[in-house]
């Protein structure tokens with residue numbers, strides 16, 4: 001009875017209401033999205049249909065027009081006439097095109113039909129893909145200028161180029177003011193659009209015209225009148241300069257306007273009309289209603305508390321949305337987008353380069369005018385072009401007491417905005433009470449069947465799993481539960497159960513059970529969260545959500561290196577993208593560089609677009625993303641040299657780590673003339689580490705281990721990902737230097753132990769479900785999801801901006817060259833006595849394996865290696881391929897004999 005009462009109370013509890021409200025709001029959001037999609041597709045279809053019918057009309061109008069005009073009305077033509085029509089879109093197409101072209105605006109009607117399709121595209125995407133509102137101006141120009149222009153220019157043409165509108169306007173003006181009047185009308189309309197609506201800049205044209213005039217005048221009139229002729233020109237110049245100043249203001253205003261309207265458009269598209277701006281143009285603080293905690297509710301005979309956490313953080317504005325303070329994007333809820341525009345004028349608009357260049361040209365011109373005026377001095381000045389693309393640290397020599405700002409390398413760089421990420425709705429975490437109760441009962445009965453009684457059970461519902469925390473009855477030893485782990489998991493029989501006995505620091509036992517309805521964690525919500533936006537970490541990475549729904553954001557700099565593993569298709573690539581995207585949203589190109597290694601050649605290639613902003617590579621290297629093993633070895637060794645150089649700089653600068661060093665440099669306490677420079681963080685990302693180790697072995701393992709041991713203090717961090725977390729890939733030396741590990745689902749418990757030093761990763765459920773071991777904790781997280789198109793949009797956004805002249809150059813690594821030179825210097829006249837026999841064995845077995853030579857001829861490793869190098873120099877085998885046998889370049893013994901004859 002008591003139990004029933006509690007249940008009732010629980011079902012009426014505010015928590016339940018809140019969750020109902022959440023469900024309702026997510027349903028209405030889904031309905032809105034469906035309506036938007038339906039309208040979008042309709043507009044797209046109609047737009048395409050009408051466009052096609054108008055294009056077809058251009059070829060078929062004569063045949064169809066006859067039927068149309070002879071038919072008694074459009075209705076009759078559409079529904080009763082039997083005569084065949086030529087238009088590709090049938091009767092409907094012929095009628096629509098007739099109305100649009102003949103009775104409407106002529107050929108300019110295409111502007112309307114394509115615009116309709118563009119509306120559809122925007123509605124389908126839910127954001128402004130094609131700027132349709134800007135298009136309205138072009139439509140107006142088409143209807144009010146192009147239509148009458150066609151009718152004026154081709155009055156005899158049978159095809160209604162200008163449509164009824166063009167013909168009507170021209171007829172009226174012809175009658176009212178004659179042809180001259182029509183021409184004036186057309187010029188006036190054009191000027192109205194050019195200067196008022198589009199605000200086109202005709203100054204360059206005028207200036208060119210003006211330059212031509214004084215240049216010719218003295219030649220025409222060399223008697224001294226030139227000075228008189230020049231005088232008004234100089235006046236005009238200053239006049240123009242005044243006008244120019246006025247125009248400069250207008251231009252700013254004008255530039256501000258489309259930005260505003262476009263953003264409004266976007267906001268209107270996405271949110272309806274939910275823009276909130278307070279009077280200062282700053283964000284209204286958002287108040288999120290904390291969902292009240294669920295009341296405890298009764299199970300069949302035991303009480304279980306469901307801990308449902310509200311979203312832990314109010315997503316806040318993203319400061320970096322424009323690279324300038326003041327423009328913020330807020331995402332309080334998935335379906336609400338608040339955009340705040342700054343009231344103060346945007347300094348960026350004033351600093352636009354072309355504008356500055358024009359102003360400068362204008363000044364130079366004015367001076368030229370003045371000197372020609374008096375014919376006294378003649379000075380030819382060359383105006384140095386401002387460097388189009390800066391080199392790294394190019395503004396370093398600016399002498400001023402101001403603190404050094406590395407971002408001034410690329411002052412106009414804009415950080416990617418949140419709207420580049422999909423606005424995936426993340427509804428409230430749904431609580432399926434039936435499911436919770438069923439699991440609870442099963443846990444209780446399973447434990448009871450092993451003789452374990454429990455006192456209390458609490459459920460915490462996370463995005464993908466629910467954690468049942470159990471307090472065992474007095475006297476039950478935790479080791480007993482731990483020993484029964486497998487049996488309990490078997491009895492609960494759900495996929496992906498993980499038992500944590502005990503939960504560290506709590507003394508309770510945790511059983512994680514996957515939810516039936518799993519929630520994805522969109523990257524956007526993490527990047528918009530207060531914790532991320534206000535993070536002061538050196539390299540903040542937003543990894544995902546914890547089981548209690550809290551955002552998990554860590555500093556890669558403190559990790560300081562990260563080892564990732566997971567079977568194929570379990571979310572590794574998404575995890576790497578989440579890390580890279582987090583860093584791209586937070587760090588300026590002057591502060592961070594990536595070295596990317598991708599033997600698979602497909603995963604990281606998408607980042608090649610940001611080569612000139614964020615990538616670091618060897619000098620004279622062509623490919624920004626390294627795919628070739630040999631090049632990886634060189635690059636990793638180059639990073640070791642960079643590390644050593646940085647240590648020298650730190651020692652010289654009296655700093656213990658990169659943070660202290662950069663702080664000193666910013667305060668201008670380190671002299672760039674002594675080689676000091678601002679040091680960006682470098683993150684080395686290696687995908688498919690197993691592949692690398694298999695091909696390059698120790699050659700790559702050693703420098704990586706060295707980096708991992710020492711590079712942290714100088715700001716070089718490593719992220720390694722592998723599908724195969726076996727001990728020969730993640731060797732002891734690598735493991736010892738990678739304290740932070742991230743495991744997606746792996747196929748065997750032994751793999752889980754290799755990566756995490758604990759089981760559990762084999763029991764994950766995939767799709768971004770992961771375990772992170774950092775410090776002493778082992779956390780279960782749902783990895784943030786960022787899709788490839790989103791990453792593409794972000795790198796395109798960055799790549800389209802002005803970057804450095806080159807990628808960040810790593811120091812040259814000479815080792816590789818030396819090796820090659822050494823090989824080239826092998827003197828075959830001093831070849832080993834066993835050379836010929838070894839050559840025969842290699843050719844007959846078609847395997848260039850050094851260990852085979854060792855075994856067959858009982859040779860030492862060094863001698864066998866030397867013979868193999870001689871075989872390579874003789875062109876019998878190919879270059880070393882890591883631990884794999886070398887390729888054999890000769891196929892038969894006969895061919896070998898011939899080859900040896902030619903050689904010796």
Ligand SMILES: Nc1ncnc2c1ncn2[C@@H]1O[C@H](COP(=O)(O)OP(=O)(O)OP(=O)(O)O)[C@@H](O)[C@H]1O
Nearest residue numbers: 520567568569570571572573574767768783784785
């Ligand atoms: N965090 C996540 N949230 C939701 N779904 C995810 C998540 N991570 C991955 N997935 C799903 O799993 C699929 C495979 O992920 P991903 O490509 O990252 O696997 P992978 O481990 O890199 O595989 P491979 O090693 O073969 O490249 C994705 O296409 C996506 O559908």
